[in-house]
Amino acid sequence: MCGEYRAHANDTMPDPPESHSPGPRSPAEVREAVRQALDSARRSRGPGATTDATAVGDVLLVASELTTNAMLHGGGVTAFEVIPGEREVRLSVSDRSDDMPTPVRRAGGPGALQIGGHGWPIICLxxxxxxxxxxxxxxxxxTAVVPLSPR
Structure with missing residues (x-):
């Protein structure tokens, strides 16, 4: 697991509010929702407001990986939320599984081509x-908080 995340394993959160849609059907839908939220937030900051393109790419990648992991390992996405702030974006993805994310153990050593298992380490990074x-x-x-400034 990530060394820097907080797991609220003993806490229970209220369920996400009921939504008329079952959640995003693809990572592409999530990326589009994130783009729209970031564009709206940028427009509300006024003329000349910009967001670093690399940081936007990072936010889109984290949103995609959270969604993909929920679809592949969590029984599907039950809710998605994006909250852009001035310096960061908060992304939340809910799924049906109680299992905590775990990194994939690699066989074959450094340099061996492995398909899959990169999502959680990317999110953590x-x-x-x-x-x-x-x-x-x-x-x-x-919930992942992704900075809107270059790393």
Whole structure:
């Protein structure tokens, strides 16, 4: 697991609010929602406001990886939320699984080509903070805070 995240294993969070959609159907839908939220936040800051392109790429990558992991390992996405701030973006993805994320153990040593298992390490690298909370009705919510300034 990440060495720098906080897992709220004993806490239970309220379930995500009921939504008319079952959650995003693909990482592409999540990326589009993040782009729209970032564009809206930038416009609200006024003319001339910009966001670092590398930081936006990092946010989009974390959103994609959280969503992909929920779809592949968590029984599907049950809720998604993006909250842009002035200096960071908070991304939350809920899924049906109570299992905590774990990195994949690699066989073959350095340089061996391995497919899959890179998502969680990427999230851990790019997020400033990660919180994992169990939901009352089952499942978990992973929230990653990604800075909007270059690393």
């Amino acid at each position: 790019l997020a400033r903070d990660i919180m994992i909370s169990y939901l009352r009705a089952g499942g978990k919510r992973i």
